[in-house]
Amino acid sequence: MKAFGKILGLVLLGLLLIIVALGFALSHLFDPNDYKDEIRQIARDKAHIELTLNGDIGWSLFPWLGLELHDASVATLAAPNQPFADLQMLGLSVRVLPLLRKEVQMSDVRVEGLNLRLTRDKDGHGNWQDIGQPAPATASTDAGSASTETANKPDSVSQPLKLDIDSLTVNNARVEYNDERNGQQFSAESIQLSTGPIHEATSTPVKLTAFLGTNKPVMRVKTEVDGKLRFDRVLKRYQFEDMKMVGEASGEPLQGKTMTYAVQGQILVDLAANVAEWSGLKVSANQLRALGELKASNLDSTPQISGGLSIAQLNLATFLDSIGHTLPQMAPGSLSKVELVSRLSGSPTSLAFDELNLKVDDSTFTGRIAIDDFARQALRVQLKGDTFDADRYLPPKSAAANSAAAARKTEVQGSEAGALAASGDTPLPEAPTKSGWSTTKIIPVTRLKALDLEADLSFGQLTLTRLPIQNAALKVSSKDGLLTLQNLSGNLYKGTFAANGSLDVRPMLPLANLQTRINNVPVEKILQSQGQKPPVTGLLTLNSNVTGSGNSQSALIQSLNGTANFVLNDGVLLNANLEQQLCKGISVLNRKTLSGTPPGKDTPFKELKGSLVFRNGVASNPDMIVRIPGMSVKGDGDIDLRVLGMDYRIGIIIEGDTRAMPDPACQVGKNFVGIELPLRCRGPLELGAKACRLDKEGLGKVAAKVAGNKISEKLEEKLGDKVSPELKNALKGLFSR
Known part of the structure; x- marks a missing residue:
């Protein structure tokens, strides 16, 4: 047996040598x-x-x-x-x-x-x-034979x-x-x-x-990937452990700037369960640092994404500038502290940030931001903020707007210097001619036509055009070029306001419609917040419905049409002593000289109300009524919003000097009871009552009426009961016309 085994071994060795030699x-x-x-x-x-x-x-x-x-x-x-x-x-x-x-x-x-x-x-x-x-020539034949061969083959399970x-x-x-x-x-x-x-x-x-490179847009990316790949084809599991990817990117989207980036984490793809995970996600791009995790499911049909994302505090303005996206000029320090924490969910066509906590400078927002459809750029926003100063993020006025404002300011200052309302001796100021409205385009028509937006925002305090709005709410939607303001409301200086309207950019000229409701808001606070010197104080209640068309402040004002009604309660005409104007008029009628100047430089009033009709930027106010202690005032005039000028005729029914020790020249006799003293107000709207003077033409008519009253009195005394009442009335009528 040993010999047989030895022989067999030699044979096998020989065969192996033969195979090796053959190879x-x-x-x-x-x-x-x-x-x-x-x-x-x-x-x-x-x-x-x-x-x-x-x-x-x-x-x-x-x-x-x-x-x-x-x-x-x-x-x-x-x-x-x-x-x-x-x-x-x-x-x-x-x-x-x-x-x-x-x-x-x-x-x-x-x-x-x-x-x-x-x-x-x-x-x-x-x-x-x-x-x-x-x-191609043999495609049909080969395909037929291939299908026949496949049909003849028995089913088998191939092993990898x-x-x-x-x-x-x-x-x-x-x-x-x-x-x-x-x-x-x-x-x-x-x-x-x-x-x-x-x-x-x-x-x-x-x-x-x-x-890596692409031509639309032109981009160039240098990348390096490092990690450990692990796969199990039987279980259909693929892992990329300790994955790290670093590199640099440049090109047209970065406007000549370079972005360095780094990405790392653990990646798992399980095709048997149709899921993929990216855990321990870390991302950096220039100054941006982010952590997170992502999970995708339904890989065999419509993948669904979920996860979380946290972006560390960064100077967003600096970061955007470093990748070629310089922001418009803002207040210093704007967007210098931005951070975000949120849950993520999405699909191949959508992305949502839920349970969002976003900090922007001194403001904190919570809620949800989502893009419902990438193709339509359908943006959905639901946010609640504590405080937010919108003014610091608005672009500054253009050079053209500043020039127009400067020209108008010079004109107003010239009118104010000559007004000297306290004396009332100067001529009426001339009507203004300079417009302070900008001709710069303010409506991004192209963006609005493509915008698909639904936004519901609320703020503990919102600062907008320097107005501090408490408990502010904003609800707006936009689709197919129609922007709808469903609600903008809040508390303003212990009063309330609300507005709604629309902006339609589908026509050649954008068309705006706005309805506002203001209740008990101090009007002087509004004017002061806009950098204007208020001519009047009081609590304003206003309801308006106006329309306008155009793409600039100037065009919108010039096309302004609509209606409004207003009431101003418990107010004061500042730097306007109407009592002096009235006493001066009464002294003229009395043919006496005032012994002094009535005290005070302002004129308080209980109520100022009226209605407005807007026609192409001019507001007609035919029914202004002012209730002032000791007098009542009626007004009829126009406010030219195009140049912020006014032209009013005002009638004052007087009671005279009601002080305990009245000026003899300012006393109202029974002949003046019911007499309407005329004023004319003309000039820049900012001057208010400073632009008002006695209407000398109207005053002459009043004097004639007063003279008629005195003659009627003398006739009464002379005739007594000697003539019939009918004759008395006829004689009085001759002198009262």
Whole structure:
């Protein structure tokens, strides 16, 4: 038996030596370069590709089945003269015996100078879709035979090959994609890929570097990816552990600036469960730092994304400037402290930030921001803020607006210098001619036409155009060029206000409509907040409904039409002593000289009310009524909003000097009872009562009436009961006309 075993061993050793010798002979005596044409034909028949071998073929048979190709290219049979891939060198080797067990044990795999060109034509057909397809002439025959062969084959469950590769190295590779439908191009150049040993269910070190580019917009990105790849094809689980990606980006979207970025985390894709996770997410881009986690589900249908995101405090203005997006001029320090914490949810067409906590400078917002549809840019906002100063983020006035405002200010100052309302001796100020309204476009028509917005905002305190609004609420929507202000309301200086309206940018000239309701708001506070010197104080109640068209302050004011009614209670006409004006008029009628000047420089009143009709920027006020202690006032005039000027005729029914020790010249006799003293007010609206003077023409008519009253009295005394009442009345009428 021992001899038999020895003989058997010698036989087996001999057979092994024969096999090795045969492999050596085949690999050294057989040259595959002599069979390039046959190899190309086999590639056409079996793989349905056009293989071009310009370089030498190197190979080995045992114990490694080795292959080395030089200067080769591959094309589809549909376009054999247009290679979609070529390479300078491909080298690999596979152990022969493990192949019998469906195990692929490979040594180092090297790819040099791979150039892959992918193209989609104007009909949307990609050249890669023809890979492995028969030539067009034999497509139907081959397809029929293939389907027959497939039908005759019994069903079987294929088992994946077991991979065992020492390493994979790709040097100087390039991938290019062109889409002829839209002219879009993408490229990845100078690709360098290296891995450690690749084994199933084992972490494999991977390092990849590349330069990425696109032409619409022009972008250039340098990137480097490092980590450990782990996969299990049976369980369909793929992991990228300790993934780190760093690089730099530049191009048109960055306006010549450069952005450095870094991304890291743990990535898991489970195709059996159709989920993917990105945990330990860390992102940095210039000054921005963010942490988070993401999870995707339903990978086999419509993926759904969820997770969380936290952005550390950063100077947002500086960050945006560093990536080429300079913001409009704002107040110093604006957007210098911004941070965010939120939950995320989304799909391929939408993204939502829920449970949002956003801090912007000195303000904190909570709520939700969502983009319901990326294609329509459908923005949905529900936020609640504590305090927010909107003025610091508004752009400054344009040079044209400042110039117009300066010209009007000069004109008003000139009128005010000559007014001297306290004396009442100067002529009426001239009506203003300079407009302080800007002609700069203020409505972003193009953006509004594309805007799909629903916003519901509330604030503990909102500062808007320097007005401190408490408990402010704003609800607005916009779609297809129609912006609708559903509500803007709040408390203002212990009063309330509310507004609603619309802005339609679909016509050639934008059309605005606004309804306002103001209740018991101090009018002087509103004027002071706008940098104006108030001519009057009091609690304002106003209801208005106005329309306007145009794309500037000037155009909107010039086209202003609508109605309004107002009441101003418990007010004061500042720097306007109407009592002096009245006493002066009464003294003229009494033909006496005032012994002094009535005390005080202001005129208080109980109520000022009326209605307004707006026609092309001019507000007509035919029914103004003012109730002042000792007198009542009626007014009829116009306010020209285009130049902020006024022209009023005012009638004052007087009671005279009601002080305990009245000025004799200012006493009202029974002849003056019911007499209406006329005033004329003309000039800049800011002057208020300073622009009012006695109407001398109207005063002459009053004097004639008073004279008539005195003659009537004398007739009464002379006639007594000697004539009939009818004759008395007729005689009085002659002198009272």
